[in-house]
Every structure is written in C-alpha cells, then in structure tokens.
Amino acid sequence: MEKRALFRSRWLPYALVLPQILISLVFFFWPAIQALYWSVLLQDAFAAKTQFVWFDNFTALFSDDTYFASFKVTAMFSVLVAAIGLSVSLLLAVLADRVVRGATLYKTLLIWPYAVAPAVAGILWLFLLSPAIGVGTYALRRFGVDWNYYVNADQALLLIVIAAIWKQISYNFLFFLAGLQSIPYSLVEAAAIDGAGPVRRFWTIVFPLLSPTAFFLLVVNIVYAFFDTFAIVDATTQGGPAGATQILVFKVYEDGFKALDLGGSAAQSVVLMVVVVALTVVQFRWVERKVQY
C-alpha cells in the first residue's frame, strides 16, 4: 500500500523538495549535461581551438581493445567488491549485534575505516603491500609468496579489491547493524521457541527482513566500486600491470586530468554514466521485486 501525506497548502510540498532538486540540478544534472556536451568536442589542451567532431571520441573508444578489457576488469572488480564487501560486513554486523559487553568499542573500531579518505586508504595499503617497501611484502616472502603486483595481474586486482572493500565495510556494517536492530526481537524469540536454530532463524526471519537494507547497499556498493575507487587505484597500482587494474573511472581520471584530453575523457564518462543508469534500472526492476519492505 502506498503511503500518502496530506498537505494543506499546494506549494508547501514543492517548497520542501526544492532544496534537494536544486542540489541535484547543480551537482548532478548540470555536470552530466556538460559531459554530454564535451564528449562530442575535440580540443587542444589550452582550449585555443575547439572542434565539433560528432561521435569521433566514441568511435575511438569502441575501436580500442583495451577499452573493452577495461570493461571486463571493472565488472569483475565491482562484483567482487560488492559481493565480498556485503557478505563480510553482514557477518560482522550479525556478530556485533550479539555482543553484549564492549559492543560500543567493537562498533567504533569497525566504523573507523569509513573516516579514511580513499587516497589515504590506498597509501595505507601501499605501505603494507608495496613490492618495494611494503611491510606485508616481507612477511609474505617469509611464507614463500612472491608478492609483486607490478608483474602479477591477479595480485594487483586482489590488492585493489581488498583496499576498496576495507574502505567500504564500515558503511555497510553501519546499515546492516541498524537493520538488525530494527527487527522485532519477538519474532526471533517466537521462532526460537518453535525450535528454529540460529542459522535457520537467520535465513527465515532476519535475512528477509534485512533485504531492503541489503538491496540499498547493493546499489550503493556498485556505484561506489564504479566511481569512488579511482583514488585507491591511483595510489597503488595505477591501472597496471598491463591494464589489469585499469577500471573505467581511473581511465577517465587519467585521460582527463593527467593527459588533458577532455573530449575523450568526457566520452568515457558518458559511457560510464549509461552503464550505471542501466545497472540501477536493472537492479530496481529485477532485484527489488524480491525485496520485502
């Protein structure tokens, strides 16, 4: 059933949503339109000459094999980040929910990484696992692991996945914990009296009731993996080796800000935008149906 609020005045509801609409217009729609506009232009770095080139920037992208490889890497990366990140934080939230003594301490510690900026997170992991100076690298060598993500593509991907997940776990944890705490305890108790064990109780009662939270987090995590992770890549692998960690958003950043190729970079962000819009639509259409509010 749909919820409806009643307003006496006609303009009040519009006035209330106005700030949000303004923010969306200025910070989302306007840049998006700019990206569309720039994606059909070719310009030298100093903006002395600007040419309208139709879809040249896009044709160049789609005739580039490495761009497709970048798609694959991004897909793999986001699936790993979302899947592992959500499972681990759900596990942590369930465990933290059962802790009686020192709960605040656990929670604080788990939420901490969220306060760390992505670039700093990248540097932290770099100090731990850099093949040249990493502390972890020396430890791994003791165990006979040859850790060198400058050459080994799988290790490079593993590194950015771990760093990205570590950064996002707190956020997921927070929402899962809030979700768990809003589940009426009477339901769980009733199931326990009926003889359901903890695992059964989790899958038949807790998880379905958590599904709106999980769905929300899924969308947020996918968007996070797509857009907010370039700083981690920039600080650690820089897209290497041989493009193994070249996620789409990092290429946008490199081409736009480092190489000053605004047209090409804008074309890439338009593609990225389309992909994320499509993904979100799919998620709302298909996954949301299975979610119980």
Add this chain to the structure above:
Amino acid sequence: MRFKYLVAMLASAGLLSGNAQAQTEIQWWHSMAGKLGDKVGEIAQKFNASQSEYKVVPVFKGQYDESMTAAIAAYRSGNPPGILQVYEVGTAQMMAAKGPIKPVYQMMAEQHEKFDPKAYLSAVSGYYSDTKGNMLSMPFNSSTQVLYVNKDAFKKAGLDPSNPPKTWPDMEKAAVKLKDSGSACAYTTGWQSWVQLESFSAWHNVPFATKQNGFGGPDTRLEFNGPLQVRHIQNLGDWAKKGLFIYAGRKDEPLGKFMTGECAMITTSSGSYANIKANAKFEFGVSTLPYYPDVKGAPQNTIIGGATLWVMTQKDPKIYAGIAKFFTFLSSPAIQVDWHESTGYVPITLAAYEETKKSGFYEKNPGFDVAINELTNKVPTPNSKGLRLGNFVQIRNVIDEELEAVWGGKKSAKEALDTAVKRGNELLEKFQKANK
C-alpha cells in the same frame, strides 16, 4: 614547513612588509617539492635581493601534471603565471599552443638580454628548440639515465666493483653471477619507457619516431618497434623469466628496491644520486647506460628528462622585462654550479660545467659527471636530439602497459611493441587533429 612557506609567500606578496608596491611581481609556478623546492625559493630570493625592480614569487603547484593543469585553467580564466615549469613530456603540448606561450628566444631579443643558445649544452637546448634552432623555453632541471650498482653486492658475487658492466651482454653475465651469489634481484629499472625505449633508441642512434622523433612536425608517427628495440625488450623479457630482471613499477618505485640493497643494479635517473647517497647503507657506483657493442655508432648520446621554464603570454610587458632579467640571472655560472652540485641535475650551461670541473668537485664525488658525459658523448643526431610528441603522457601509459605485458610473459616483445606503436599512433593522430 608549510607554515614557513606561507609566511614567505605572504611576505613576498607584500602583505606583511607592505613596501612592495613599486615592484613588478612575477609568478613562478613550479613542481619542485622538498629540498628542491627550498632551492627554488633560495634562487628567487637571491634574484630579488640582487635588484629592486622585480620580485619573483615561486609557488609550488603540485606535481608536473598538476601544475600544468593549473596553468591551463589560469590561462583560460585570463590570469596565467609569468613562468611555468613544464616537464619534458609536455613540451609538444606547449609548443603547439601558440597563443598562450611567449617563446623565450623572442622575449630575450625584445628585451635586449644576451641570450646565446650555444652557451647551453646542445643535448639540453636541442630538446627545447624549434627546427631553426630557436630556444622556445628556458632549460632548468635536466637529468639523464645512468646505471647504479651496489658495490658490496658486486664484491660478494666475485665481480669487480670498480668496473661495472658497460654493455648489455656484460649486464647479463653480471646479473647471472649476482643471482648465483644469492641476490634476490640482480637488476631493475626505473622509468622503463624513458630508459629502455626513448633513451635506448637515442643511445644506439635509431629512431623512436619518424620526422626526426617529431621535431620535423606534428605528422610524426612512432617507430620504436624496430629490430633493435624488439631485441632489447625481448632480452629483458627473458631476463624477467629467469629472475634476473625484476620489474618494480613505472616511475621511481624501483629505486626503493635498490636503496634497500635488494636489487644490485638499477638504470634510472641521474637525478636520484643525492637520494641514493643519503639512503643507501652500502657503497654504490655510477656508470653509463649499457649498450649493444655490435650496433654501429653506439653509444651515441642519451636524451634528457626533467623540465624547462616556459613564459606565458602576459598583458603587462614589464613582466617580460623582469623574466628576461631573471633568466639571465638563472643561467649565470654561480647559480648553475650551485644548482648542479646540490641537486644532481646536470649543469645546463657549458660555463657551469667547466667551473664545476675545475673546482675538483667530480673527483670528490665520483660518478657525478657520468650523466653529463653521456649527454655530451657525441654531437646529437636527429635520432638523439630528443622527442617531440603530442599526447606523450598517454603514449607513455600505453608503452608502460604493453611492456608490463612482456614482463608478465603475456606477450612477446614484437607483439607488445607493435601494439604500443599502433595505439600510440592513434594518440598522435588525435593530437595532430586537435592542433591543426
């Protein structure tokens, strides 16, 4: 340090002293962090103290790519700095931009400042001159590629520490011995595109790109997939497989592996000398970049990296007069000798080089002169003058990616270099089109 810097900036902007109204202020945007940044500040201060008409204000604007982006943004909003430090890969971009740039030779002539391109090392000035020999920007910090060896590791492997390998075949022999003596990493390299392809080509007098490596015009195309380059990259790829060559990153990351003693040999920038000296707990030696002895004419000369100072178009002509005076001051032997000796960058004027030599500095600091000897080894040819390629930042990324595929054993050298040339040429075409 930040705070001190801020105070210095405020002071120089006249906010604290309040007596600077009569002076013409010249903004100098640079990318020299840490000790180098202090040195830049010192140079500006010396200039400001030497006269009262102009005031040079150095501003650290982040890494090379960041300061260039900042200057472009400033130009677009109509308020560019007087002097901008630009790295060598940005050279073609700056040259193609006619409007925003005031060519240095032109400015010096207009201001009647003495300016003789012949006073500069030709390996340096050539990189930044047009086809007629006019210098478009002012050389500032230049370095080149050298080989550093860990002498202790050499002794342990039974190699002569005072005689580092001169050729690539000798490198292999040394690397094998080092590995057998227990060295985890016999050889690594920094800046792989710059060392193993760009300067490698110049050092062997083979072209990196058509049209004199791009000096002849923007319709240049890459051709570093020749037999010699393929042979070299394939060799390194084989070494990587045998564990003789350990790849450790695209830029300066491999330097850490050398300074900790993990890697026994490294080819990287001569500008790393001071850093190694400060951090290495072993005796190290400096030697020339290896070459293939069977290649006719090798070794030729290496090419430089680093940055130059570009003058951006100004509304107030008085600023040009100040910059011209400052450039003359900057090129004076006293400043150049000090800059060379304290930073490890090569001296850019012949006078400064002679003076350093006479003072006996090179005897006290063995290996310090390797870089300049490489640069001046022979008169530069069209293959060894330097590189002038548009979209070079992206081209280097492409080369890095493809080389990594070789080190990882995913591609053969031939395959990787062919792909790199093809992908790089698309970027050159795009640049040519954007700057028609």
